[in-house]
Amino acid sequence: MKLLRSYPIIGAIAAQIVAGALVFALVLGAADRFDARILFWSALLVQSVVAALVTKLLGLPVWWIWIGLCFPAAMALALYAGDLPAWPFGLGFVVLYLLFSNTARERVPLYLTNRATTEALASLMQQRNARRFIDLGSGFGGVVRALDGEGRQATGVETAPLVWLVSAILSKIQRRGRMLRQDIWTTDISDQDVVYVFLSPEPMPALYDKARREMKPGSLLVSNSFGVPGLKPSEIWELSDRRKTRLYLYEMSEPRAAEE
Ligand SMILES: C[S@@+](CC[C@H](N)C(=O)[O-])C[C@H]1O[C@@H](n2cnc3c(N)ncnc32)[C@H](O)[C@@H]1O
Structure with missing residues (x-):
């Protein structure tokens, strides 16, 4: 398989x-x-x-x-x-591409973090006194806008053109968060306290490798719903929302030099 x-x-x-x-x-x-x-x-x-x-x-x-x-x-x-007429089909195709281009390329569809999970992330940031948060694959940027402010700096990176554009406009209007049209794999995450992902099982092994290479000791990788295969998380948060969301927490505990 x-x-x-x-x-x-x-x-x-x-x-x-x-x-x-x-x-x-x-x-x-x-x-x-x-x-x-x-x-x-x-x-x-x-x-x-x-x-x-x-x-x-x-x-x-x-x-x-x-x-x-x-x-x-x-x-x-x-x-x-x-x-x-042919144009509605053409237009439909273009809109679908602009929204879902990453679904085919990265095997990551567009679904969004719910309110209960966003609240859990906010409380996690508070508990850890974390200041810098990044959502890799930020979709419409709801999590980023919710977590930005009150001394916290939240960033989102997104490559699907229309999705990013909507998120950037909403952020500008609400003056919350920073939305970068940028690929996850070329984003520097070395200065983040919490790195959040809600992707799919497919990229998790490579993503964890990236986290281990770049993230500083004491920082946290949080994955919504998809754990890293074969790796025990530092903690699992089970939320009591309707979809019983699980957050997999991976603490970057060892100095990065030891991994190299
Ligand atoms: C499941 S959605 C999650 C959206 C948002 N993080 C949330 O939780 O509401 C995953 C997002 O990752 C984006 N994505 C997938 N691969 C990406 C890549 N290589 N670089 C940037 N964004 C990517 C997709 O376009 C999609 O918007």
Whole structure:
């Protein structure tokens, strides 16, 4: 399954092929008994549901299940859209790219930290008397704006163009936080007290390596929902929000020189 983790698109295509084979068999068996329109809509439904189920069985991340579900309808729309103007599709594609470009490239989708988690992070900063906070992959920047101020300096870095633009405008208006259009991997985190991430399982090993190389002793890496595989966190905070958020805390306790 390592292949699927690296190339989930292979699983997504396999799911559509399996669903397509089933639909083909069903349509062959029922072609002379049902009206063509009923057959078409049933085939579309079966294709979508089976593809989503196979995607789930293959253990792909949840956004691939949604892609598996919606892809047949998108294809049908594209095939039957001859009379529709092309520009809404083009515009839709551009907006989706500007919002979700990191989902395909980094396998990190856009979902946001909730209020309970933001409050927990604020209390963590307070407990540790931490002053500098950075959110790597800051989305619309809600966490950064909430934690900035009262002696704290909060920064967000984000590369998805539209997402960053919205976060930068909101920060300017509210005069809270600093939003950089910058890649996580080229961001210097050596002077941060708390580094926060809410990404996906995929980048966690490389991210931890970066943290160990750059972060100062006593500083803290906090990951929402995704732990570093095979590594015991210094602490786990289990929140009592609806999604039972878990924050994995990794304290950078040893001098960085010892790691080199
Ligand atoms: C799950 S969202 C979390 C948003 C925000 N941290 C929050 O908790 O509300 C992850 C964000 O990371 C961004 N991202 C993914 N890879 C990135 C990279 N290499 N550099 C900068 N941002 C990245 C995505 O565009 C997305 O907005």
